[in-house]
Amino acid sequence: MEILLNAEQINDVIGQIVEQIRSDIPADTDVAIIGIRSRGEILAQRLQSTLEDYFSGGILNGTLDITLYRDDVNEPKEVQPTVRSTEIDFDITDKLVLLVDDVLHTGRSIRAAMDALIDLGRPRLMRLAVLVDRGHHEYPISADYVGLKTDVDESKLVSVHFIETDEKDRVIIKS
Amino acid sequence: MSKSKKIQWTRKHLIGISDLSREEIEFILDTAQGFEKFSTRSIKKVPTLRGKVVVNMFFEDSTRTRNSFTLAASRLSADVIEFTKKSSSVSKGETLIDTAQNLEAMGIDIVVIRHNAGGAPKLLSRSINACVVNAGDGFHEHPTQALLDVYTIRQERGSLDGLKIGIVGDIAHSRVARSDIYAMTKLGAEVTLIGPPTLMPASVKDLPVNVSYSLDDVIEDLDVINMLRIQFERMGGNPFPSVREYSHYFGLTADRIKRAKSDIIVMHPGPINRGLEIESEVADGPNSVILKQVANGLAVRMAVLFLVNQAAVSEGRRN
Numbered sequence: 001m002e003i004l005l006n007a008e009q010i011n012d013v014i015g016q017i018v019e020q021i022r023s024d025i026p027a028d029t030d031v032a033i034i035g036i037r038s039r040g041e042i043l044a045q046r047l048q049s050t051l052e053d054y055f056s057g058g059i060l061n062g063t064l065d066i067t068l069y070r071d072d073v074n075e076p077k078e079v080q081p082t083v084r085s086t087e088i089d090f091d092i093t094d095k096l097v098l099l100v101d102d103v104l105h106t107g108r109s110i111r112a113a114m115d116a117l118i119d120l121g122r123p124r125l126m127r128l129a130v131l132v133d134r135g136h137h138e139y140p141i142s143a144d145y146v147g148l149k150t151d152v153d154e155s156k157l158v159s160v161h162f163i164e165t166d167e168k169d170r171v172i173i174k175s
Numbered sequence: 176m177s178k179s180k181k182i183q184w185t186r187k188h189l190i191g192i193s194d195l196s197r198e199e200i201e202f203i204l205d206t207a208q209g210f211e212k213f214s215t216r217s218i219k220k221v222p223t224l225r226g227k228v229v230v231n232m233f234f235e236d237s238t239r240t241r242n243s244f245t246l247a248a249s250r251l252s253a254d255v256i257e258f259t260k261k262s263s264s265v266s267k268g269e270t271l272i273d274t275a276q277n278l279e280a281m282g283i284d285i286v287v288i289r290h291n292a293g294g295a296p297k298l299l300s301r302s303i304n305a306c307v308v309n310a311g312d313g314f315h316e317h318p319t320q321a322l323l324d325v326y327t328i329r330q331e332r333g334s335l336d337g338l339k340i341g342i343v344g345d346i347a348h349s350r351v352a353r354s355d356i357y358a359m360t361k362l363g364a365e366v367t368l369i370g371p372p373t374l375m376p377a378s379v380k381d382l383p384v385n386v387s388y389s390l391d392d393v394i395e396d397l398d399v400i401n402m403l404r405i406q407f408e409r410m411g412g413n414p415f416p417s418v419r420e421y422s423h424y425f426g427l428t429a430d431r432i433k434r435a436k437s438d439i440i441v442m443h444p445g446p447i448n449r450g451l452e453i454e455s456e457v458a459d460g461p462n463s464v465i466l467k468q469v470a471n472g473l474a475v476r477m478a479v480l481f482l483v484n485q486a487a488v489s490e491g492r493r494n
Contacts, residue, residue, distance in 0.1 A: 065209060068221040068251075074484070076491050082181055083209035083481065119218040 004132070004158065005148060007169035013147030014043070017129055018050045020145040021098070025127075031096045032060040032123075036113050037084055039102035040064075042162045043131055047100060060095070062088030069112035086116070093121035102160040104130040107141035132171060134158045187486040188300040188307040189479055191316035192357035200361055204326050207471070207478035213250055214470065224253035224484060227284040232274070233310070234260045234290045239445055239469060240310050240319070244287045247476035256283070271295060275303045284487070285480060288312070293350075306483040314350055314376075319479060320444055321354035323472040325362055327464050328399055330471065331440055336363035339396050341387075343369040343425055344403035344452050345414075347376045351444045352403060356382055367393055370425055373414040390425050394435050401442040402427050402453045422451055429456040440464055 005013065025031065033051075035044025041063045048061050067073070067081045099113055110128060117123065129145040134152040148171075152158055157174045161167070182202050192200070213219050229248040233241050248255045258274075271290075278286065285306040288296050293313030300307040311317040328335055340359050346352045346368050353376075359366050360383045367385040368375065379386055387393045394400070405421065415421045422428075427441065441453075441462040449455050458465060 067209070068223040068481075073223055074227075074488055076488055080183055080485055080489065083206045083478070085209045085211065115222070119216065119221070121217055 002173040005171040010169045017145045033098045034062045035100045037065045039160045040100045044100040066112040069116045094124045096125045097123040099128045104133040107137045107139035110141045184482045192318045192354045197361045207474045210474040210477040222252050224251035227253045229253045229285045230256045232258045232288045243472045316354045317350040320351045321358040323475045325358045326471045338364045338398040340364045340399040341367050341397045342401045345374045348406045399440040427453045
């Protein structure tokens with residue numbers, strides 16, 4: 001196991017994501033931050049608390065469960081997916097939706113998330129923020145705001161831990 | 176609400192609640208929560224079972240359950256075939272196996288079956304590779320009704336642990352009562368069956384329940400009351416002297432509910448005989464969750480179809 005980011009470094013890269021968002025999205029934008037379960041949800045909450053003062057109209061927030069939209073839902077796999085609820089209690093139509101996930105790898109989760117969101121409404125713009133872009137994308141998807149961009153060997157797994165669910169903040173590489 | 180426990184779901188058939196552990200029941204309920212808000216979405220479908228075929232095989236009349244399964248399958252993007260019994264002249268066993276083999280030849284994935292013979296879904300599950308979901312078999316079980324009942328109670332109270340639940344009426348002819356008893360007691364509730372002795376099943380002493388022959392004796396203690404329909408179509412003789420007398424002793428009237436706890440949950444699996452087992456004022460009153468039960472039935476059935484298919488997918492991996 002190798003540590004890619006420690007708690008302090010996670011704070012720093014979240015700060016960088018926030019900076020990228022502030023320089024790219026005008027403050028008067030009608031914005032909704034939507035985190036993909038489960039680590040994306042926590043990252044979304046942290047981004048929201050930092051960006052709350054910046055957006056003049058406030059920020060709506062929601063959580064997206066993509067299980068029912070996964071492209072491998074009918075493929076046999078090691079661990080069965082667990083369906084949980086999507087909590088988006090507002091209309092996303094005509095808003096800027098900032099989609100948030102912890103790690104960008106194949107791009108398949110983001111594809112599923114986009115399909116799931118489009119079934120809920122028609123956003124004006126959709127943007128993607130991730131804590132780590134580890135490379136080896138399989139679909140033509142890239143992130144707009146990235147905390148750490150790095151190339152991790154395809155055989156390895158990048159795992160984000162947050163204090164809310166995993167005792168401490170850190171990003172590790174497992175073989 | 177309880178924190179979702181992750182288990183590996185391995186059942187590709189749902190035959191009865193008696194087969195399930197508490198953890199399995201809770202897992203279905205937790206999964207159903209993910210399907211709860213679909214009716215308010217702009218697009219009410221998800222692509223999860225796209226390309227799968229669900230057959231609704233109903234050998235008995237049904238409005239609610241049948242439509243609920245059809246809608247649940249449609250919302251998961253499955254194709255649905257409606258299969259109805261035309262005549263009942265052929266013997267049950269042969270009909271089922273024959274039908275099953277014909278269905279298999281069409282490449283179906285899930286069979287939802289309602290049959291007047293208890294055990295028919297079990298027999299079917301042994302004869303075909305597709306998933307089998309019991310939508311009510313004889314006097315045996317009606318598992319998805321029990322699941323939506325406990326889902327609704329959990330939604331109202333958070334948990335069934337320690338709740339006192341009364342099931343009133345025609346217990347003997349009720350597969351709903353049987354499935355409810357298993358589901359509710361496995362989730363920690365205390366169940367009392369209430370009705371005239373003629374409507375109690377012969378096997379009542381083998382069930383983990385209390386029995387009362389007087390609704391007035393127990394109504395003040397109940398947290399939940401589930402009023403069953405009198406199933407005249409299943410009765411041979413006369414189980415009680417008159418409908419009026421039954422109503423007098425066991426009907427849930429506006430007067431009677433005043434003696435119950437103010438927050439008692441009033442349930443009914445439908446269809447309602449208004450004025451017989453329940454007065455309109457109560458069925459439509461503030462304590463009634465009857466329409467919530469119907470709405471929750473959809474979420475629970477989506478969860479069940481999703482899970483049995485997941486088990487079939489995993490089985491493919493093991494082979």
